[in-house]
Amino acid sequence: MGALSHAVPAYITAIVFGAVGLGVLGWRMHPLNGDDVVALLVLCVMGILSESVRGSDVGPRTALSFTSIVSLSSVALLGPFGAAVVGAVPHLLGVNKDRLQVRVFNSAMTSAHGAVAGFVYLLIGGTTKVGGVGGVWPLLLRVGVPLMVADVALCLSNAVILSGIVRLTQGIPIRRFVLGMLGTSGPTYIGYGVIGFLFVVLWIPAGVGPFTAVLILVPLFVARWAFAQYGDEQRAHERTLSALVAAVETKDVYTRGHSERVALLCDLMAGSLTLSHQDTEALRFAGMLHDIGKLAIPTRVLRGADGLSEADLASIATHSARGVEMVRDIDFLSDSFEAILHHHERMDGRGYPGGLGGEDIPLFARIIAVADAFDSLTTSRSHRDAQTVEDAVAELHRRAGAQLDPSVVAALERGLARQTWEPTRLEPGLMATAGRAFDHDDPAASELMAGLASPGLVGHPQRRAATVSARQKAPEEIAP
Amino acid sequence: MSNGARALKIEGVIGALGAVVTLGAMGVVALQFHERPIEPILPIIPLVCVFFVVIAMGETFRVTLPGSRHTAPMATAAALGFAMTVESPHGTHAVYQGALVVAVATVAMAVGLIPNVIRGRPVHLPDLANRLICIAVAALLFREVPIWRGHTALDLHASWPAYILALFMVLVSAIALTVEVFLLASVRAARSHAPFGRTFEDEFRAASGLTAALSATSALIALAERPLGIAAIPLCLFPLVLTQFAVRRQSTIRRTYRQTIRTLSRLTEFGGYTEVGHASRVAALSMAMGHELGMSERDVLDLEYAALLHDIGQVSLIEPIPGGATVLAAPADQRRIAHDGAEIVRQTGVLDNVAVILEAQTTPFRQVREFDEVLPLASRIIKVCNAYDDLTGASPNAARRNAAIERIHLGLGYEYDPRVVDALIGALGRRG
Numbered sequence: 001m002g003a004l005s006h007a008v009p010a011y012i013t014a015i016v017f018g019a020v021g022l023g024v025l026g027w028r029m030h031p032l033n034g035d036d037v038v039a040l041l042v043l044c045v046m047g048i049l050s051e052s053v054r055g056s057d058v059g060p061r062t063a064l065s066f067t068s069i070v071s072l073s074s075v076a077l078l079g080p081f082g083a084a085v086v087g088a089v090p091h092l093l094g095v096n097k098d099r100l101q102v103r104v105f106n107s108a109m110t111s112a113h114g115a116v117a118g119f120v121y122l123l124i125g126g127t128t129k130v131g132g133v134g135g136v137w138p139l140l141l142r143v144g145v146p147l148m149v150a151d152v153a154l155c156l157s158n159a160v161i162l163s164g165i166v167r168l169t170q171g172i173p174i175r176r177f178v179l180g181m182l183g184t185s186g187p188t189y190i191g192y193g194v195i196g197f198l199f200v201v202l203w204i205p206a207g208v209g210p211f212t213a214v215l216i217l218v219p220l221f222v223a224r225w226a227f228a229q230y231g232d233e234q235r236a237h238e239r240t241l242s243a244l245v246a247a248v249e250t251k252d253v254y255t256r257g258h259s260e261r262v263a264l265l266c267d268l269m270a271g272s273l274t275l276s277h278q279d280t281e282a283l284r285f286a287g288m289l290h291d292i293g294k295l296a297i298p299t300r301v302l303r304g305a306d307g308l309s310e311a312d313l314a315s316i317a318t319h320s321a322r323g324v325e326m327v328r329d330i331d332f333l334s335d336s337f338e339a340i341l342h343h344h345e346r347m348d349g350r351g352y353p354g355g356l357g358g359e360d361i362p363l364f365a366r367i368i369a370v371a372d373a374f375d376s377l378t379t380s381r382s383h384r385d386a387q388t389v390e391d392a393v394a395e396l397h398r399r400a401g402a403q404l405d406p407s408v409v410a411a412l413e414r415g416l417a418r419q420t421w422e423p424t425r426l427e428p429g430l431m432a433t434a435g436r437a438f439d440h441d442d443p444a445a446s447e448l449m450a451g452l453a454s455p456g457l458v459g460h461p462q463r464r465a466a467t468v469s470a471r472q473k474a475p476e477e478i479a480p
Numbered sequence: 481m482s483n484g485a486r487a488l489k490i491e492g493v494i495g496a497l498g499a500v501v502t503l504g505a506m507g508v509v510a511l512q513f514h515e516r517p518i519e520p521i522l523p524i525i526p527l528v529c530v531f532f533v534v535i536a537m538g539e540t541f542r543v544t545l546p547g548s549r550h551t552a553p554m555a556t557a558a559a560l561g562f563a564m565t566v567e568s569p570h571g572t573h574a575v576y577q578g579a580l581v582v583a584v585a586t587v588a589m590a591v592g593l594i595p596n597v598i599r600g601r602p603v604h605l606p607d608l609a610n611r612l613i614c615i616a617v618a619a620l621l622f623r624e625v626p627i628w629r630g631h632t633a634l635d636l637h638a639s640w641p642a643y644i645l646a647l648f649m650v651l652v653s654a655i656a657l658t659v660e661v662f663l664l665a666s667v668r669a670a671r672s673h674a675p676f677g678r679t680f681e682d683e684f685r686a687a688s689g690l691t692a693a694l695s696a697t698s699a700l701i702a703l704a705e706r707p708l709g710i711a712a713i714p715l716c717l718f719p720l721v722l723t724q725f726a727v728r729r730q731s732t733i734r735r736t737y738r739q740t741i742r743t744l745s746r747l748t749e750f751g752g753y754t755e756v757g758h759a760s761r762v763a764a765l766s767m768a769m770g771h772e773l774g775m776s777e778r779d780v781l782d783l784e785y786a787a788l789l790h791d792i793g794q795v796s797l798i799e800p801i802p803g804g805a806t807v808l809a810a811p812a813d814q815r816r817i818a819h820d821g822a823e824i825v826r827q828t829g830v831l832d833n834v835a836v837i838l839e840a841q842t843t844p845f846r847q848v849r850e851f852d853e854v855l856p857l858a859s860r861i862i863k864v865c866n867a868y869d870d871l872t873g874a875s876p877n878a879a880r881r882n883a884a885i886e887r888i889h890l891g892l893g894y895e896y897d898p899r900v901v902d903a904l905i906g907a908l909g910r911r912g
Binding site: 136139140191194195197198201202205206207208209210211214215216218219220222223224225226227229230233234235236237239240241243244245246247248292295296322325326327329330331332 | 641642643646647650689690692693695696697699700703704706707708709711715716718719720722723725726727729730733734736737739740741742743744746747750751752789792795824825827828829830831
């Protein structure tokens with residue numbers, strides 16, 4: 001870490017010097033004159049404004065970088081030096097909570113982007129005397145096209161400079177970061193180019209002047225506002241779902257907090273298995289809701305006070321199908337249905353409700369099965385203490401193949417290497433109320449239920465399941 | 481006259497107005513073609529074609545705003561831009577009449593609807609009429625109405641600096657769009673039996689972001705045509721595409737949120753704590769009453785969520801109450817369930833308003849009079865609706881309904897707020 005702690009300031013210093021150098025070079029090539037002052041001021045104010053009302057972070061696909069639009073507009077209106085100044089000012093003067101170091105870095109970085117884009121624009125024949133260009137085609141060829149190329153340069157410069165700092169602070173390889181960034185935010189840069197071009201055309205050839213800023217920015221601010229609202233509502237939605245699910249679970253002592261932890265474990269494994277963002281979301285929601293069907297099971301059975309009959313076990317086995325039934329009306333969960341339905345299947349085909357085996361079990365369901373078993377083992381029970389992470393993983397390895405998917409168990413192990421996991425120790429008082437409650441997630445319970453697997457057990461939920469799962473096997477194929 | 485009939489009548493008036501505007505515009509255009517040769521129209525044919533295509537496409541890709549409001553931002557912005565175009569490239573003055581704008585927009589919108597009709601999506605005729613009226617207002621204000629010594633804005637624009645023209649264009653669009661909001665609010669107010677002032681405020685607030693974006697974009701289109709020609713139209717709509725995308729995302733997550741709350745409200749039914757359908761019936765009735773009592777959209781949403789979740793506190797009970805009817809439970813139990821429910825909802829950290837409503841849902845109305853206690857209107861509404869639904873159940877016949885109302889009347893002023901009970905009787909009367 002010692003070398004790294006020096007590397008970051010050194011990198012930032014280098015970028016600052018680079019930006020200043022580019023700015024000086026820009027002035028040499030293309031100095032500003034008195035007419036440019038108004039444009040320079042307006043663009044700086046625009047930059048400061050958009051920097052100060054930065055929306056909340058709502059993911060790479062929905063973040064709008066106004067700075068890029070402002071930079072590109074200044075490239076065509078002012079040239080490289082102007083673009084460098086307009087890039088530098090907002091981060092230094094804007095109102096935000098960033099630390100000084102971050103401000104200086106961002107400022108130098110956007111300044112360098114602006115200058116680079118400005119040089120590219122002039123090199124391939126773009127003009128900053130937009131007023132002298134008459135006609136549609138000349139405007140497109142001498143302003144539009146060079147601006148799009150400058151836009152590409154801006155995007156590349158952004159990816160490269162950022163990849164350096166990310167490499168130093170988070171250790172992500174430069175190549176991977178650059179490619180990832182071009183993939184996610186590359187397309188939006190095309191949009192920035194178009195908007196920058198409109199800005200320039202409206203300012204000079206259409207003669208609207210500084211008022212252009214209002215016309216261009218209003219739709220963008222509305223878009224940003226709507227994205228911010230979207231982000232807020234999305235967070236609110238997730239919190240509501242998890243909190244209410246947690247509340248509903250209170251009636252079963254052993255599931256308290258269990259769903260939340262399973263969702264976390266699913267997230268961990270999704271990282272190891274490099275699932276897409278959307279799949280990870282679906283998996284996390286499935287993890288959060290996988291046991292929701294237990295609400296339909298009588299409290300008496302869940303508390304297991306009188307010992308459990310075979311019929312009681314059969315009734316517990318219905319919970320996965322009942323769970324899907326409950327959440328079926330929520331459209332966005334449709335990717336999670338199969339995972340909820342099949343999370344008690346076994347690799348050897350003796351699980352419930354479908355009796356699916358091996359690869360026929362949906363991947364998400366196999367992941368939840370592992371998370372479920374792991375959390376059960378690492379949570380204290382009235383008859384035993386919580387197992388350590390190592391013991392639990394060893395236990396999962398023993399059950400891999402027959403009950404659990406070995407590749408998913410391996411994914412969990414990789415995930416646990418990245419992030420520490422604390423076993424859950426329930427308070428003794430709470431445990432006393434749990435009494436002899438039956439823990440259906442305990443891997444031993446899976447064996448017990450598999451041993452019971454009779455048509456009476458699997459038949460009932462099967463009929464419900466048929467409507468949900470297309471990949472379901474016919475009843476004859478279920479292992480006896 | 482009942483409110484339902486009033487809603488129909490207002491929609492009828494708006495529809496008729498839309499039809500008159502459309503037919504009038506078509507008639508004027510037809511007359512013009514009849515009287516004069518086609519030459520003066522020729523230079524603007526490409527312009528008209530591009531606007532036609534863009535409006536039609538905008539109509540096909542319409543969006544639904546939160547609160548099931550249907551709009552077609554691209555079509556509206558393009559049509560407004562069309563209404564305010566002053567000059568196409570090479571100095572050709574765009575001297576066409578406002579009637580042409582309305583006629584072209586009407587036909588383009590009709591064409592744009594075809595894909596949606598084929599896919600079986602619903603067509604909202606009053607919304608279409610509103611949109612056409614909005615376009616007509618802008619076209620009239622900009623091209624036909626004399627604003628200075630007998631001259632229209634179209635005549636005067638050459639003597640104005642560009643930024644004044646831009647400001648004027650934004651203003652014209654904003655006025656036209658506000659007229660649309662006004663018409664929309666009158667339909668909505670009549671339909672949900674809500675006071676007009678409140679509904680207009682809600683509609684205005686919901687539309688304000690998009691109104692601003694549309695006003696700016698339409699001015700952008702009209703101004704950029706001078707240097708860029710018809711290429712300006714698709715280019716200038718580009719920022720609006722982003723806006724539309726963002727708004728659509730926002731509206732989707734809002735819908736998802738509602739679905740989730742609705743589903744979670746049924747968890748107590750699955751668990752056998754409450755009667756099937758109770759929560760959603762209480763919610764529907766509560767919302768109808770909330771509108772009628774003049775609550776804002778935001779407050780009605782909180783009321784809806786609170787009504788859906790009002791029995792969530794029961795999940796903390798070990799054994800369900802018979803039939804889930806809290807009206808029959810002992811007052812202390814009722815209060816505890818309400819309190820538990822509020823605590824559960826408070827855990828989310830984002831539904832505090834709903835928690836406040838839930839907390840007070842069992843408080844008798846007399847505490848407002850005797851101790852000046854502040855009791856949210858939403859809580860009073862839920863108390864009445866819950867009692868009514870517990871007493872009547874899923875399929876109320878006239879006798880059960882009368883018995884329930886009679887029982888609620890016994891608690892008038894003591895348990896229940898008389899104003900809310902009046903609203904209940906009004907809402908039930910309209911259901912027939």
